Amino acid sequence: MTKEELKLQVISAIDDNKERIIALGEEIFAHPELGFKEEYTSRLVKRVFEELNIPYQGGLAITGVKGNLKGRSSDLRIMVMGELDAVVCPLHPQADGKTGAAHSCGHNSQIASMLGAAIGLAPFAGELDGDVAFVAVPAEEYVELEYRERLKEEGKLEFFGGKQEFIRLGVFDDIDMGMMIHSHAGVEDRRFLIGCDSSGFVGKLIRFTGKEAHAGARPFDGINALNAAALSLMAINSQRETFRERDRIRIHPIITKGGDLVNIVPADIRMETYVRGTNLEGILDASEKVNRSLKGSAYAIGAEVEIDELPGYLPLIQNSRLSELFAENGERLLGAGTNIYGQELMGATDAGDVSSIMPLIHISTGGYTGDAHSRDFTICDKEMAYVMPAKAMAMTVIDLLWDNGKEARAIRESSKPKFTKEGYLDFWKKFGKGAIDRRGF
Ligand SMILES: [Zn+2]
Structure with a gap:
């Protein structure tokens, strides 16, 4: 099989499961849960991994799940990541009546498209020169600090961000590089936003x-x-x-x-x-x-x-080669000139922390109306929100793990992450003590 043939087969496997992927996204949208409490969504992720025969570990930083799709060799592992949590937005029409949680940041589409990529790639794992980790991470939103403080006192966490906890727990230790998508509120068209920076x-x-x-x-x-x-x-x-x-x-x-x-x-x-x-x-x-x-x-x-x-x-560092690969695949799916480059994301994300220890891309995606974190946030194009990112991520994984993982190896060798895992943990420890010497950075 050529790389192109493989991409076409994976795309058609995702197309065959289009309704299933959309249904997963909608099911999560209807069950919004706040950070470190995403029990329902975590079970849903496990259920899909079981259906796909993808072995997984659960209970990571309370609700996180990590599946591993085994390829032909295991000295490369690419991560496709999605966030489990919702935000508090009690006035959203689909908010949870008790907790006020709503998916008005669109993290439901992250999980749906991460699972969509798994659905597309699982039948073809034997064609890939490396493993693919499908990772569902809790608690991206920096909220409910008192609740998290309590979890900290109980020894259940140290950091308030799910990905920061994953770094501490070593969940990313065996991962070489990663990708994820995020909704871009107000971009209704079929577009991918590449290389945005985030404070x-x-x-x-x-x-x-x-x-x-x-x-x-x-x-x-x-x-x-x-x-x-x-x-x-x-x-x-x-x-x-x-x-x-x-x-x-x-x-x-x-x-x-x-x-x-x-x-x-x-x-x-x-x-x-x-x-x-x-x-x-x-x-x-x-x-x-x-x-x-x-x-x-x-x-x-x-x-x-x-x-x-x-x-x-930490600020987001977007890997340029991963961005290029994703951008090519994105344009192939959505048409020439559809990519938007270099916009600012005004919020902050703990994907920034992950990008400080490994090559990562955080792609924003269209298909949404309204404002982020607000009651009018809606998914206006379900295929764009859930299915297109699944295809683009699966195609990018194929690019990385083709021909003995040549692309992935080149990225791994050329990238110099800001921190090692130990350096990262040490940075926050020293920062907490007010003992950071900023000249080191
Ligand atoms: Zn978000």
């Missing part, structure tokens, strides 16, 4: 401590922690002119507790902020400036400040 972020919980005193009678005996916090907002704003356009830094602090009683000098002030940016160097630079602003303002007033550094998500 990373870190979080901070901040507490200013001063000294209470009667605000009318003896304010001179107090230390006003609110004044320190207010000063720090000005100090942070004064840093903005030093941020480079290319780093696209976004800092948006809020005061979550501004005092206790109006006639007492505020002694306990809480703030939260994110520091976002398109690259790690920029984020760490801005984060350091925010910390200086907080500490300097506390010092000026004589207050104390504690900064709790929260690991966020």
